[in-house]
Amino acid sequence: MAATYIVLLGPPGVGKGTQAKILAEQTGLIHVSSGDLFRENIKNQTELGRLAKSFMDQGELVPDDVTVAMIKDRLVRPDCAAGAILDGFPRTPVQAEALHTMLAGFKGDTNLVPFINADPKMLVERICGRWTCKAKGHIYHEKFNPPKVAGICDLDGSELYQREDDKAETVTNRIKVYMDQTAPLIDHYRKQKKLVEVDGAQPIEKVSDELLAAIKKVVK
Numbered sequence: 699m700a701a702t703y704i705v706l707l708g709p710p711g712v713g714k715g716t717q718a719k720i721l722a723e724q725t726g727l728i729h730v731s732s733g734d735l736f737r738e739n740i741k742n743q744t745e746l747g748r749l750a751k752s753f754m755d756q757g758e759l760v761p762d763d764v765t766v767a768m769i770k771d772r773l774v775r776p777d778c779a780a781g782a783i784l785d786g787f788p789r790t791p792v793q794a795e796a797l798h799t800m801l802a803g804f805k806g807d808t809n810l811v812p813f814i815n816a817d818p819k820m821l822v823e824r825i826c827g828r829w830t831c832k833a834k835g836h837i838y839h840e841k842f843n844p845p846k847v848a849g850i851c852d853l854d855g856s857e858l859y860q861r862e863d864d865k866a867e868t869v870t871n872r873i874k875v876y877m878d879q880t881a882p883l884i885d886h887y888r889k890q891k892k893l894v895e896v897d898g899a900q901p902i903e904k905v906s907d908e909l910l911a912a913i914k915k916v917v918k
């Protein structure tokens with residue numbers, strides 16, 4: 699059976715990470731988040747982590763070549779043999795092209811690109827109230843999706859923290875970078891008839907129901 703690759707597209711704070719985790723659980727595909735991979739490298743104090751941090755702290759994108767190499771390393775691992783839910787990658791036209799070439803090498807291609815969209819005004823509120831678990835990156839929001847006990851992850855009991863780049867000063871630039879560099883991918887995938895638009899302002903369960911229905915149509 700051919701592998702399945704789903705690319706989640708959408709602005710920062712729209713809920714890609716939350717949805718990717720749900721979809722991975724429901725489909726059995728592996729969640730591959732470029733942001734999580736960078737944060738893991740920062741935590742482990744690797745060379746890649748040091749490099750990535752200098753861009754992430756400014757809300758800028760990590761250079762394409764470095765990002766593409768990291769994703770390729772992840773996708774060749776055996777647990778991704780059946781495919782992956784890509785969250786945060788590709789983020790530029792160069793990365794989209796590199797992904798296409800990479801997947802062709804695995805005799806696959808991007809099957810579906812759900813585009814989770816929302817009003818930019820909502821994104822700032824979503825990002826600034828976001829808390830992330832230290833152990834596994836589970837995501838909460840102080841208003842929309844609070845943990846049962848403040849500051850503690852419901853799922854693994856680890857401490858919640860606010861990402862450095864989720865602070866107000868950086869968020870505006872992340873949204874601008876998205877508009878300039880990532881938004882062109884919407885048309886790119888629309889032309890390929892792979893885009894499915896989902897309203898990210900809906901409750902989490904409604905968004906995941908719509909995403910799962912779209913995935914079921916392309917994954918036989």
Ligand code: AMP
Nearest residue numbers: 732733753754758759760765786787789
């Ligand atoms: P995220 O967790 O997806 O919001 O990503 C956090 C930060 O990691 C971004 O603001 C970028 O600095 C960096 N990053 C994540 N994915 C990519 C990517 N595909 N290309 C370049 N930089 C990325």
